[in-house]
Amino acid sequence: MLRLFSQNNPFVLFFIPIIVALYRGLDSLTGGHHIQNSYLGLWGKINVSEYNILNFLIPVSIISFCAIELNRLFNKEEFFEKNNHLPSLIFVVFSSFFSPLYFVNRSLFSLLFLLLTLRQLFRLRQKEDARAISFNTGFLFGMTCTFTPLMTFAVPLIITTLLIVRPFVVREFLLLLLGFITPWIYLLSFVYVFQVDLSSLLYEVLYTDYEILTYVLITVSFGLLFFILSVAKMMKRVSSSSIRFRKIIRQLIVFSLILFLVAFTDSFIFLNKNSIFLLVIPLSLTSIYVFTDKGWRRIVASILFYTFFLISVSKFFFSINKILF
Numbered sequence: 001m002l003r004l005f006s007q008n009n010p011f012v013l014f015f016i017p018i019i020v021a022l023y024r025g026l027d028s029l030t031g032g033h034h035i036q037n038s039y040l041g042l043w044g045k046i047n048v049s050e051y052n053i054l055n056f057l058i059p060v061s062i063i064s065f066c067a068i069e070l071n072r073l074f075n076k077e078e079f080f081e082k083n084n085h086l087p088s089l090i091f092v093v094f095s096s097f098f099s100p101l102y103f104v105n106r107s108l109f110s111l112l113f114l115l116l117t118l119r120q121l122f123r124l125r126q127k128e129d130a131r132a133i134s135f136n137t138g139f140l141f142g143m144t145c146t147f148t149p150l151m152t153f154a155v156p157l158i159i160t161t162l163l164i165v166r167p168f169v170v171r172e173f174l175l176l177l178l179g180f181i182t183p184w185i186y187l188l189s190f191v192y193v194f195q196v197d198l199s200s201l202l203y204e205v206l207y208t209d210y211e212i213l214t215y216v217l218i219t220v221s222f223g224l225l226f227f228i229l230s231v232a233k234m235m236k237r238v239s240s241s242s243i244r245f246r247k248i249i250r251q252l253i254v255f256s257l258i259l260f261l262v263a264f265t266d267s268f269i270f271l272n273k274n275s276i277f278l279l280v281i282p283l284s285l286t287s288i289y290v291f292t293d294k295g296w297r298r299i300v301a302s303i304l305f306y307t308f309f310l311i312s313v314s315k316f317f318f319s320i321n322k323i324l325f
Contacts, residue, residue: 001089001309002291002302008083013071016088017064020101023092024060026316027102035099039205041106041147042187044196048103055103062108063101066115067091070284077122077248079285080237086291090226091284093305096312097219098277099210106147106205107274113144114259114278117158121251124165134162134172138179145180146187148275149202150265154258155180161251209272215315216273222308223279226287229297233289256282 005012039045048055071088074080095101100108117140120133141158145151159176166172191198238249259278266275290301 002086002305005085005089006291007085010083010085012085013068013088016067016092017060019089019092020060020064020067020095023096023101023312024056026313028056030316035103035210038103038105038210039201039208040104040109041205042149042198042201043146043190044194044201045204046104058104059101059108062112063092063095066111067095069115069119070281073119073122074285074288078241078245080288080292084288084292086288087284090287090305091280093309093312094219094223094280094283095277097215097315098280099274100277105210105274107210107277110144110148110151110275111278111281113140113147115281116140117144118252118255118281121161121255122248124162126166130162130166130169130172131175134176135179137162138176139182140179142180142183146183148262148278149205150262150275151258154262157254157258161254164250164254165247206266206270207272209274211273211276213273216276218308218311219280220276222304223283223287225304226290226301227283229301230287230289233293233297234286237289252282252285 035048037045038048067088070091071085074087075083075085098107099105100111117137120137120140123133124130137158141151141155159173162172162176190196238246256279259275259282263273263275263279266272290297291305292298293301
């Protein structure tokens, strides 16, 4: 599997929706997730049990799109010397431990808009007009914040990611703020028309937890191991890369900091683990490097990956909690 996705063959991406659908299908067959009401951030909640077909198609479509788009960004921005399709596979296996792959919720749409935000940030060029990109970045990040309200406090860091590539331009700064405000205008109109109790809804969104602690711990543990094993190869790549790529890495670091701070706040203040899922974006982009190594790290990483993949499938048939605890 690793060798198949490591090759420069874009046709392997056709397997991504199939793998995602198989994960989703296994969850349905084994009754993994029994959720009735799901919160869509500040947009309200839905009864997912009433929309079985959509509750299958929407997560599978969005997770598949995000995996393929993340892989496209990896190759387009030349994170590695040769095209590689492992980021999409790693992303899907990471995602299989979290609820957005199995039913519609706020984290699923947060992931989608965050990835689209990152795509806009990577499009920035120092000497090209950035007005449209600034507005689009603000708008997409604003949409993210309506699903994950804690992200609102990270607006200064989003501005920082722009300043990494371009000098401060008042017009672009104002366009970014205008873009950010626009989704909130839509949201307030929605709240007014449908008489939504925003304060009680915000409380439910912040304190409702869909994730299983054991799965989160497994994912974080393997993610950290992949990242640690990849650091040496990644630093070597950065040191020999162009100035533009170094700026992209700095943008990714700030972007990862945003996700980490939100995940930390969610976990330790509001006692839910939903936002930890969003860290799969930077983990999928950085974990790839160890699999391009030719030494012992690659062998260790391959063993870890197949173990991780085996756990991701076996969790549908065996209680990991009982095995580990």
